[in-house]
Amino acid sequence: MNPSQPPKDPTSRPTYTPSQLHDYLESIQHSDQVPSPSSLSLEYLTTLQQHHLATYPFENLSIHYSPTHSVSLDLNVLYDKFVRKRRGGYCMEQNAFFGTVLRSLGYEVTNVGGRVCDAVNGGPGLRYGSWSHMINIVTISFDKYMVDVGFGGDGATAPILLEDGTVNPRISPSEMRLVKSTLPEHTDRTQEVWIYQVRSSSDAAWSPIYSFTETEFFPQDYEMMNFWTSTSRYGNVVRVGPNTVDVADGAALGPIYVDKGGFPKTSHYHNFYVDGFPTMFSSTDPAYRASKAKLVAPLFSNAAIRQGSHIINQCVDRFVTRLQEARESSASHSVELQEHARLLGLDVLASYLFRRPHPAITEKAGGSDIVLPWLNAFVDIGQFYYVPTRCFGYLVSMWEKRRPDMALEAESANAIQEYAMSLSSDVDDIEGSFQGRLLGHGFSKEEVAAESKDLTFAGVHSFGSVLATTLWYLAKDTALHDGLRDEILQSRGSELDTQHMALLQGVVKEGLRLAPANGTRFPRIVSSRGWNFEGYYFPPGTIVGVSAPQLLLNEKVFPDATIFRPERWLKPSAEMQRDFIPFSVGIRQCIAKSLAMAELTLAVKKVVESDILRDARPAQDKIEVWEWFNVAVKGNRIELLWAADQEK
Numbered sequence: 001m002n003p004s005q006p007p008k009d010p011t012s013r014p015t016y017t018p019s020q021l022h023d024y025l026e027s028i029q030h031s032d033q034v035p036s037p038s039s040l041s042l043e044y045l046t047t048l049q050q051h052h053l054a055t056y057p058f059e060n061l062s063i064h065y066s067p068t069h070s071v072s073l074d075l076n077v078l079y080d081k082f083v084r085k086r087r088g089g090y091c092m093e094q095n096a097f098f099g100t101v102l103r104s105l106g107y108e109v110t111n112v113g114g115r116v117c118d119a120v121n122g123g124p125g126l127r128y129g130s131w132s133h134m135i136n137i138v139t140i141s142f143d144k145y146m147v148d149v150g151f152g153g154d155g156a157t158a159p160i161l162l163e164d165g166t167v168n169p170r171i172s173p174s175e176m177r178l179v180k181s182t183l184p185e186h187t188d189r190t191q192e193v194w195i196y197q198v199r200s201s202s203d204a205a206w207s208p209i210y211s212f213t214e215t216e217f218f219p220q221d222y223e224m225m226n227f228w229t230s231t232s233r234y235g236n237v238v239r240v241g242p243n244t245v246d247v248a249d250g251a252a253l254g255p256i257y258v259d260k261g262g263f264p265k266t267s268h269y270h271n272f273y274v275d276g277f278p279t280m281f282s283s284t285d286p287a288y289r290a291s292k293a294k295l296v297a298p299l300f301s302n303a304a305i306r307q308g309s310h311i312i313n314q315c316v317d318r319f320v321t322r323l324q325e326a327r328e329s330s331a332s333h334s335v336e337l338q339e340h341a342r343l344l345g346l347d348v349l350a351s352y353l354f355r356r357p358h359p360a361i362t363e364k365a366g367g368s369d370i371v372l373p374w375l376n377a378f379v380d381i382g383q384f385y386y387v388p389t390r391c392f393g394y395l396v397s398m399w400e401k402r403r404p405d406m407a408l409e410a411e412s413a414n415a416i417q418e419y420a421m422s423l424s425s426d427v428d429d430i431e432g433s434f435q436g437r438l439l440g441h442g443f444s445k446e447e448v449a450a451e452s453k454d455l456t457f458a459g460v461h462s463f464g465s466v467l468a469t470t471l472w473y474l475a476k477d478t479a480l481h482d483g484l485r486d487e488i489l490q491s492r493g494s495e496l497d498t499q500h501m502a503l504l505q506g507v508v509k510e511g512l513r514l515a516p517a518n519g520t521r522f523p524r525i526v527s528s529r530g531w532n533f534e535g536y537y538f539p540p541g542t543i544v545g546v547s548a549p550q551l552l553l554n555e556k557v558f559p560d561a562t563i564f565r566p567e568r569w570l571k572p573s574a575e576m577q578r579d580f581i582p583f584s585v586g587i588r589q590c591i592a593k594s595l596a597m598a599e600l601t602l603a604v605k606k607v608v609e610s611d612i613l614r615d616a617r618p619a620q621d622k623i624e625v626w627e628w629f630n631v632a633v634k635g636n637r638i639e640l641l642w643a644a645d646q647e648k
Contacts, residue, residue, distance in 0.1 A: 521545025
């Protein structure tokens with residue numbers, strides 16, 4: 001297939017080859033046998049649509065993170081993106097690709113355009129926007145069906161017959177239908193269009209989502225629509241989905257997250273309830289979060305951390321010993337840093353906050369198997385963070401069935417649950433432990449166990465990624481490592497007294513900058529008064545947010561942004577200090593920020609001081625990540641080799 005060349009027959013459209021169709025069907029875990037034209041039924045079309053929806057997410061990361069910051073509708077590019085890279089896309093990518101798959105199989109497909117209702121984007125009334133959406137119409141035995149795999153959370157989950165008013169089941173208990181009607185802005189009231197509507201249950205009101213006609217759109221129509229949708233409106237303010245705007249400007253941090261407590265959280269946070277309980281992270285009620293935070297906040301204060309520094313020191317010493325042992329036994333293999341770093345994070349949480357050692361630390365043989373499979377599965381769920389809550393459980397259940405290590409992850413999850421419940425069941429130190437403070441003020445054992453699990457995830461996975469990344473960069477730059485070691489050896493003061501070590505502080509900050517915990521924005525809802533920012537008006541109800549990686553990798557603020565340069569922090573600009581938000585910002589930022597900074601700084605200090613990284617080199621050329629809610633390293637490995645290993 002060569003979609004860049006126009007077909008000789010102007011009525012024809014490019015198609016994929018049988019081999020490409022085979023690989024596509026295999027990628028969505030459908031039957032990998034390309035069906036014969038005679039077997040192309042409505043039932044087969046329905047299963048294709050559902051498998052596609054469960055495999056390829058609605059996303060527009062290419063606008064933000066690709067070199068061109070644009071979206072291509074070239075069908076070869078789309079095939080590579082979906083099938084080979086297992087990425088998703090937004091409406092025109094999804095429906096252009098899926099429509100071509102259907103056409104290649106032998107279905108009769110017509111591409112049409114749609115107008116999204118402003119109500120979807122939080123606007124008043126029932127005004128419909130310009131042409132900005134793509135839909136496929138598939139004809140089977142003279143019946144026409146709307147087929148749409150590109151609208152995200154409110155999209156159709158099966159083909160819908162073009163029939164006025166017929167109610168169709170969606171993800172239970174929600175329903176969907178098409179109605180034929182004029183639009184409020186039609187001056188010719190005889191014109192009618194199809195309007196796609198959804199409702200949350202059979203007794204709820206119908207909500208209009210978008211309208212469309214049966215007029216065929218050409219590829220060149222979508223090129224114009226795609227250019228406008230993906231580039232022409234966007235600078236630092238980007239509409240990334242229905243009613244959702246991403247702001248890549250540090251000046252927006254104040255109004256969104258800080259001023260008067262910031263805007264309220266969105267319902268997306270409900271997807272991160274733990275065992276059915278809202279946690280300090282996932283609760284959308286500021287008062288409820290505050291009721292927990294004020295109880296445990298003293299444990300995270302600088303004064304408490306200094307008082308418990310002997311515990312943190314012991315944890316870091318154990319980490320350095322484990323790393324040294326791994327180096328000495330690495331004659332035939334590399335050393336994976338994330339696993340060791342995460343075990344340090346777990347050790348600090350268990351020893352300092354929970355006041356009870358974790359089995360993963362005390363049981364050296366296979367200890368990491370107790371917690372890491374659960375952590376990895378939890379991270380992977382972050383792919384679905386922005387899916388509406390009503391769809392989240394369904395998608396996660398579909399995803400779980402495809403996990404290759406389900407048994408190991410289930411065993412790990414059970415071990416984590418047992419440990420968390422043990423923390424709540426037998427508390428020796430009411431005031432000195434995290435769980436004790438919550439239990440002592442009336443929170444149930446089950447809810448405290450859920451909060452402990454949430455803290456374990458946040459304090460182990462993200463911490464491990466940052467520390468491993470920092471050590472990887474230090475091993476890559478011998479001069480930087482040696483300069484930092486000189487600074488450390490010449491320093492005086494207590495273990496945690498590191499504020500005077502400018503290079504060490506810069507190294508830690510660069511690690512946090514280049515390995516941010518979260519790859520997406522923390523969404524908030526614009527309040528009832530609306531919001532004006534940089535010439536844009538955001539109506540009440542608009543979902544807005546700032547993505548940390550966009551700020552931390554902004555070349556205008558951080559020149560040579562992808563390069564590890566600790567010296568940039570010797571004289572940071574005001575914009576650098578404003579945009580450095582690895583722990584979020586405002587009253588709802590990470591409660592463990594001071595503890596994380598203390599253990600990161602101490603771990604880097606002691607590793608460099610011990611000279612373990614001498615003669616070490618990275619095993620890979622670069623660290624690549626999945627930009628999910630929680631950033632995940634591709635391959636889940638950050639590895640080092642020592643000189644003897646490299647020679648071998």
